[in-house]
Amino acid sequence: MRRMAWLPPLALLLSLGLPGALRAQTWTPDRPVRVLVGFPAGGTGDLTARLIAEMAAAAFGQNAVVENRTGANGAIAAEAVARSGSDGLTVLQCPMGTMTIAPNLPGQRLPVDVVTELVPVANLALSTYGLVVAAGHRIQDVAGLLAEARARPGALTFASAGIGSAQHLSGELLKRLAGIDIVHVPYRGGAPAIVDMLGGRVDFFITNLGDVAGPLRDGALRLLAVADDTGHPNFPAPKLSASVPGFSIAGWFAACAPRTMPPEAIAAWAGAIRAGLDRPEWRKRLLDNGLTPNFEPPATLAARMEANRDQFRELIQGAGIRAE
Numbered sequence: 001m002r003r004m005a006w007l008p009p010l011a012l013l014l015s016l017g018l019p020g021a022l023r024a025q026t027w028t029p030d031r032p033v034r035v036l037v038g039f040p041a042g043g044t045g046d047l048t049a050r051l052i053a054e055m056a057a058a059a060f061g062q063n064a065v066v067e068n069r070t071g072a073n074g075a076i077a078a079e080a081v082a083r084s085g086s087d088g089l090t091v092l093q094c095p096m097g098t099m100t101i102a103p104n105l106p107g108q109r110l111p112v113d114v115v116t117e118l119v120p121v122a123n124l125a126l127s128t129y130g131l132v133v134a135a136g137h138r139i140q141d142v143a144g145l146l147a148e149a150r151a152r153p154g155a156l157t158f159a160s161a162g163i164g165s166a167q168h169l170s171g172e173l174l175k176r177l178a179g180i181d182i183v184h185v186p187y188r189g190g191a192p193a194i195v196d197m198l199g200g201r202v203d204f205f206i207t208n209l210g211d212v213a214g215p216l217r218d219g220a221l222r223l224l225a226v227a228d229d230t231g232h233p234n235f236p237a238p239k240l241s242a243s244v245p246g247f248s249i250a251g252w253f254a255a256c257a258p259r260t261m262p263p264e265a266i267a268a269w270a271g272a273i274r275a276g277l278d279r280p281e282w283r284k285r286l287l288d289n290g291l292t293p294n295f296e297p298p299a300t301l302a303a304r305m306e307a308n309r310d311q312f313r314e315l316i317q318g319a320g321i322r323a324e
């Protein structure tokens with residue numbers, strides 16, 4: 001089967017988009033495997049990387065090591081995986097921002113072309129985004145937020161985890177679709193944004209529920225709306241599209257591999273993730289952290305990535321966003 005390794009990425013992905021590809025798992029590693037993640041320990045990216053590692057260890061009967069290589073919006077880890085060779089031992093915990101936003105951001109200098117040097121392995125989970133405010137904030141619902149934004153242009157502020165982040169683009173999409181003037185306040189990550197929101201220094205935040213699951217459960221934050229039409233079973237809220245027609249942002253957390261990884265190794269990793277998502281304890285960990293278990297094979301994940309790239313490219317160009 002290793003003769004298939006020369007296939008171009010599209011043909012490879014199509015060959016792995018069918019259930020039969022997951023049944024034909026003839027590849028198993030003969031030594032420990034690695035999952036690289038481009039973000040610090042303790043965040044949603046780290047959580048999903050550790051789940052992928054646990055699933056791989058269970059499926060392969062080998063130790064699985066998680067390595068946090070932070071920097072450049074995940075691109076440092078992505079470069080390391082792209083250069084890791086064709087032995088099938090290393091995958092990347094690849095989030096939506098790294099794979100679909102960063103390649104479209106003018107002025108963003110990346111050490112790796114994630115579109116051509118990495119290929120999808122499998123999606124692990126969907127990430128519902130929510131519009132949140134501090135528990136004591138005067139705004140009680142989306143209608144109130146829109147009314148105040150229209151009455152006081154430029155007065156309301158929204159946080160993000162940095163220029164060009166999914167949170168930034170979510171706010172820009174809200175501005176455009178609702179026809180409101182709100183001010184972007186970028187932070188170096190989600191944690192300081194939440195601190196300032198709790199302190200009353202910024203008004204609201206549209207972010208993945210995994211980043212705010214704890215403060216929501218503790219009552220420190222209030223969830224005004226979810227940003228896609230699926231929502232999350234543990235965090236019920238109105239749909240933002242009901243107040244702002246056309247609004248839809250949904251994240252995801254997946255595994256990617258160097259494009260030189262043999263197809264049978266990709267199929268084995270995908271099979272490990274699919275099997276892992278059948279285990280109730282791992283599904284519960286995802287749900288408890290604001291994520292929705294959602295297996296997708298390589299071809300399906302590739303289509304999702306391409307749709308996101310198109311969506312974010314148009315939004316970045318329309319808002320005139322550049323990396324700083």
